[in-house]
Amino acid sequence: MGNQRLKSLLCATALVAVAGNAAAGEFDGVTLQAKLIGGQQYEALYARIGEWEEKTGAKVDVISKKNHFELDKEFKSDLAAGTLGWCVGSNHSSFASQYPSLYTDLTPFLTADFIAEYVPSNIAASKIGDALVMLPRAQFDVSALYYLKSVYEDDDNKAAYKAKTGRDLAPPDTWDEYKEQAIFFTDAPNFYGTQYAGKDEAIVGRFYELVIAEGGQLFNDDWSPAFNSDAGKRALKWFVDLYEAGAVPPGTTSYLWDDLGQGFASGTIALNLDWPGWAGFFNGEDSSKAAGNVGVKVQPAGTAGVRTGWSGHHGFSVTESCDNKEAAASLVAWLTNEDSQKLESSAGPLPTRTAVWGHVVSSAEGDAYRTEVLKAFQAAASHAFPAPQTPYWIEATNLIYPELQAAILGDKSIDDALSDASEAVDEMMQENGVY
Amino acid sequence: MSRFRPPPWFVLLLPAIIILSAVVLIPLLLSLYSSFTPYRLTRPETLYKWIGTYNYEKAIESAHFWAAFGRTILLLTIALNLEMLMGLGLALLVNKVTYGQRTLRTVMMFPMMFSPILVGFQFKFIFNDNVGLVNNALQSLGLSNVAIPWLVDGQLAFFSILVAEMWSSTSVFAILILAGLFAVPRDPIEAAKVDGCTPWQSFRHITLPYIMPFIYIALAIRSLDVARAYDIVQIMTNGGPARRTELLWTLIGRTGYVDAKMGYANAMGYISIFLAIFFTIYFFRKLNAARSELGMAG
Numbered sequence: 243m244g245n246q247r248l249k250s251l252l253c254a255t256a257l258v259a260v261a262g263n264a265a266a267g268e269f270d271g272v273t274l275q276a277k278l279i280g281g282q283q284y285e286a287l288y289a290r291i292g293e294w295e296e297k298t299g300a301k302v303d304v305i306s307k308k309n310h311f312e313l314d315k316e317f318k319s320d321l322a323a324g325t326l327g328w329c330v331g332s333n334h335s336s337f338a339s340q341y342p343s344l345y346t347d348l349t350p351f352l353t354a355d356f357i358a359e360y361v362p363s364n365i366a367a368s369k370i371g372d373a374l375v376m377l378p379r380a381q382f383d384v385s386a387l388y389y390l391k392s393v394y395e396d397d398d399n400k401a402a403y404k405a406k407t408g409r410d411l412a413p414p415d416t417w418d419e420y421k422e423q424a425i426f427f428t429d430a431p432n433f434y435g436t437q438y439a440g441k442d443e444a445i446v447g448r449f450y451e452l453v454i455a456e457g458g459q460l461f462n463d464d465w466s467p468a469f470n471s472d473a474g475k476r477a478l479k480w481f482v483d484l485y486e487a488g489a490v491p492p493g494t495t496s497y498l499w500d501d502l503g504q505g506f507a508s509g510t511i512a513l514n515l516d517w518p519g520w521a522g523f524f525n526g527e528d529s530s531k532a533a534g535n536v537g538v539k540v541q542p543a544g545t546a547g548v549r550t551g552w553s554g555h556h557g558f559s560v561t562e563s564c565d566n567k568e569a570a571a572s573l574v575a576w577l578t579n580e581d582s583q584k585l586e587s588s589a590g591p592l593p594t595r596t597a598v599w600g601h602v603v604s605s606a607e608g609d610a611y612r613t614e615v616l617k618a619f620q621a622a623a624s625h626a627f628p629a630p631q632t633p634y635w636i637e638a639t640n641l642i643y644p645e646l647q648a649a650i651l652g653d654k655s656i657d658d659a660l661s662d663a664s665e666a667v668d669e670m671m672q673e674n675g676v677y
Numbered sequence: 678m679s680r681f682r683p684p685p686w687f688v689l690l691l692p693a694i695i696i697l698s699a700v701v702l703i704p705l706l707l708s709l710y711s712s713f714t715p716y717r718l719t720r721p722e723t724l725y726k727w728i729g730t731y732n733y734e735k736a737i738e739s740a741h742f743w744a745a746f747g748r749t750i751l752l753l754t755i756a757l758n759l760e761m762l763m764g765l766g767l768a769l770l771v772n773k774v775t776y777g778q779r780t781l782r783t784v785m786m787f788p789m790m791f792s793p794i795l796v797g798f799q800f801k802f803i804f805n806d807n808v809g810l811v812n813n814a815l816q817s818l819g820l821s822n823v824a825i826p827w828l829v830d831g832q833l834a835f836f837s838i839l840v841a842e843m844w845s846s847t848s849v850f851a852i853l854i855l856a857g858l859f860a861v862p863r864d865p866i867e868a869a870k871v872d873g874c875t876p877w878q879s880f881r882h883i884t885l886p887y888i889m890p891f892i893y894i895a896l897a898i899r900s901l902d903v904a905r906a907y908d909i910v911q912i913m914t915n916g917g918p919a920r921r922t923e924l925l926w927t928l929i930g931r932t933g934y935v936d937a938k939m940g941y942a943n944a945m946g947y948i949s950i951f952l953a954i955f956f957t958i959y960f961f962r963k964l965n966a967a968r969s970e971l972g973m974a975g
Contacts, residue, residue, distance in 0.1 A: 431807075431822070441915060492806050492824050492826035493828060637935075643917075647917060647918040650918075653921075
């Protein structure tokens with residue numbers, strides 16, 4: 243039988259099998275080994291593996307359950323040692339690009355209609371080149387704008403802002419307006435207009451999305467640095483201006499996500515770009531002084547008219563070396579199908595399927611805050627894009643962030659900081675043989 | 678036919694040789710070898726590519742490396758001197774106590790019982806600009822009406838790290854010097870009193886020479902500690918912001934484990950080891966000189 247005919251036969255079988263619904267007994271006797279992310283919040287979904295086993299007759303043997311950082315190390319040692327006998331692995335959009343040869347393209351095993359049921363930006367972020375290396379589960383992260391409603395309802399603020407700018411005071415829709423309002427609201431050291439993550443990957447991620455919103459790119463197509471541009475300079479200026487104006491806490495350059503979350507919950511920060519996981523915490527009577535006073539809105543846009551949207555999501559992948567890819571693809575589709583995503587998103591995480599978005603928004607009816615949060619994040623999700631898909635992303639962030647900090651703290655000019663960062667990233671990429 | 682019989686000294690030393698080879702010698706040689714390769718943790722095949730002294734040249738030409746090197750020496754010098762002076766003062770005070778001295782000695786050792794990671798977290802909170810203890814105290818007492826960026830300003834961050842280091846380790850000096858004070862013979866001090874020496878003169882010319890060997894031992898131990906300072910700094914500032922508090926080991930740790938460039942990190946590590954070797958030799962020479970002054974040189 244010709245190779246082509248074999249391929250079409252396999253695909254035809256697979257297409258029947260997949261599309262998220264498993265056919266009875268079709269994988270009798272098959273055992274799939276899986277390495278999955280472990281943790282309380284991820285466990286509910288794994289109960290559905292049993293249902294898939296019953297329906298298909300296959301067996302799933304979970305041989306590893308760890309957090310993503312540990313799984314990442316395990317995948318790398320599997321690649322080094324060639325121990326790739328397992329079939330299904332948890333994946334994450336921020337890690338996926340580090341192992342381009344590990345996972346297979348899922349497109350031949352799924353129908354186009356089935357793929358179209360996912361949010362397009364999530365599917366785009368699940369690809370390496372044209373290969374769909376994972377199917378996204380309902381664990382999606384993108385940042386939207388949280389703000390204190392009271393500062394916008396205050397009559398003195400309204401009048402003063404109108405007098406100062408000639409515009410009505412409303413939550414910002416552009417990053418320039420955001421900066422202007424943050425400076426306007428600041429009453430240091432008791433109250434700050436905003437704050438931002440100031441170190442490690444966190445600040446580079448924020449810088450990255452602002453560069454995109456300003457119409458630029460962090461990297462060129464050949465992965466040479468592209469951020470030493472006008473867009474890059476405008477993006478960095480945003481951070482520098484806020485710091486110079488004292489509109490952010492002076493320690494913001496050492497803040498990471500927890501510090502930011504606690505900061506906004508202390509009720510002393512007016513505007514905060516943050517992740518969906520904080521929504522409940524910010525409005526919780528026991529956890530937050532801002533409870534009852536929190537508004538949520540889609541993230542602002544840069545001068546290019548593009549909204550920020552650095553995002554990440556969890557997914558499941560099938561290894562290239564798996565000897566039963568159809569069964570593995572069927573399991574992966576099952577774990578991310580509509581019912582699975584409804585189950586997982588009922589506990590709070592954001593879905594990655596369009597129909598499930600509709601479901602979670604309608605099931606939040608009657609809870610005004612939850613509805614506002616979901617609508618804002620649904621809008622936010624439509625602008626999402628993943629971290630740059632290079633295995634050297636983290637190494638690049640370690641070279642970029644000290645330079646961003648140097649500009650923010652006034653040790654270097656914006657031009658010098660970006661030029662030094664760009665030079666360092668260029669050298670690193672060349673050293674790694676990227677170009 | 679005679680069977681080969683290894684000499685008894687070799688057989689007796691064999692367990693020690695095997696253990697030392699396994700846990701020290703082989704890893705040391707392997708890391709030395711890897712410093713001549715572009716070894717990346719994520720790409721094991723890079724361990725077999727020889728690149729000569731490229732990593733060493735890169736480190737020697739790197740301004741960031743030398744800045745971290747200089748900062749580490751500065752921290753070492755200031756921390757050791759201040760800890761020594763404070764430890765000496767503390768030991769002299771505790772030595773005067775006649776009631777409850779044992780309890781005091783135990784209390785003095787409390788900071789040494791904390792993991793440096795926890796000390797880092799504790800001082801990170803204390804010096805936090807927004808919710809930290811120091812700023813809140815200063816603002817409540819009306820001494821300041823601004824949020825002082827303790828962990829952001831280069832000099833203040835250095836000072837904050839210094840305070841954390843001193844809090845956790847001054848007692849090392851105090852305990853060792855106290856042990857030295859217990860060993861000072863009473864006769865020469867009483868003879869000095871009879872001869873009309875002032876307390877300062879008897880301290881300077883009798884007590885101090887006797888405790889100098891103990892001070893040098895403490896200095897040697899702590900110099901190795903500070904030269905490899907990592908945990909407290911990693912937690913408090915992670916070498917930042919903008920590399921303002923970058924020390925050798927925060928730089929090397931990040932290069933090796935976060936960037937996965939273990940070959941380059943090892944090369945920097947080997948250059949840095951000279952720092953530790955230099956201080957150790959220096960303090961041991963001083964120790965021997967102090968001992969020979971007391972007629973104890975062997």
